[in-house]
Amino acid sequence: MKAVSMNTEKALVVAGPLIVYRDLMRLKGVGRPGTITELETTKLVALLQRGCSVKYAAHALGISTRAYYRKYQADEKFRREMDAARAFMVIAAHQTIYQHIDEVKVAMWYLERRDRKRYGLRSAATPQALPAKPQVPHIDAEAAVQEFIDRGWLRTNEDG
Numbered sequence: 001m002k003a004v005s006m007n008t009e010k011a012l013v014v015a016g017p018l019i020v021y022r023d024l025m026r027l028k029g030v031g032r033p034g035t036i037t038e039l040e041t042t043k044l045v046a047l048l049q050r051g052c053s054v055k056y057a058a059h060a061l062g063i064s065t066r067a068y069y070r071k072y073q074a075d076e077k078f079r080r081e082m083d084a085a086r087a088f089m090v091i092a093a094h095q096t097i098y099q100h101i102d103e104v105k106v107a108m109w110y111l112e113r114r115d116r117k118r119y120g121l122r123s124a125a126t127p128q129a130l131p132a133k134p135q136v137p138h139i140d141a142e143a144a145v146q147e148f149i150d151r152g153w154l155r156t157n158e159d160g
Helices: 022-028 038-049 054-061 065-074 076-099 104-114 141-151
Strands: 002-005 011-015 018-020
Touching (some): 065 076
Antiparallel strands (some): 011 018
16 A cells, blocks of 8 residues: 555555545545544543553443544543543552551552562462571660760760
8 A cells, every 4th residue: 555645635545446535535534523522532431541451441422442442542631531430440559558657458459569579479378488587686775876876977966
C-alpha cells in the first residue's frame, strides 16, 4: 500500500487498482460518527478509575474492545484520559499504603512485594525455612553517650 498526495487537500490511499477515499472523507468530516460518545467516554473513565479492566468496562457500556482500541490509537485526548483513569487506582493504592506504612503488617506486606528475595518467606512456614532471630546485644545508652563525649565526638551544653 502506498500513499499518493495529489495536492494538499486530497490524500488518497492506493490499494492495488482500487482507490480508497477513506482518509479524504475523514479529513472533510464525512462519514459515520465515532462509536464512542462523550457520555460513554465519561463512563469509561469512571469505570477504569475504579479498577475495572478495559474489557469489562467496554462490555458494561456495550462497546467493543476493538472500537475502544481503535479510538485509543486515533485520538490523543482520549488516550490521555484513559491512561490517567487507569493510573488513578494505582496512585490511590500507593497513597493508602503510604498513609498506613507505620502499621507493622502494612510495612511487612510492602517489603515482601518490593523485594521478595530479601523480605519474602522462603517457603512454607517450617522452622528450618525461617531465619533464626538475630541476637541484639544490650547497649547501655548512658555509657555510649559518655564514650562519645570522652572521644570528642559529642559536645555537651557546658562545652558551648
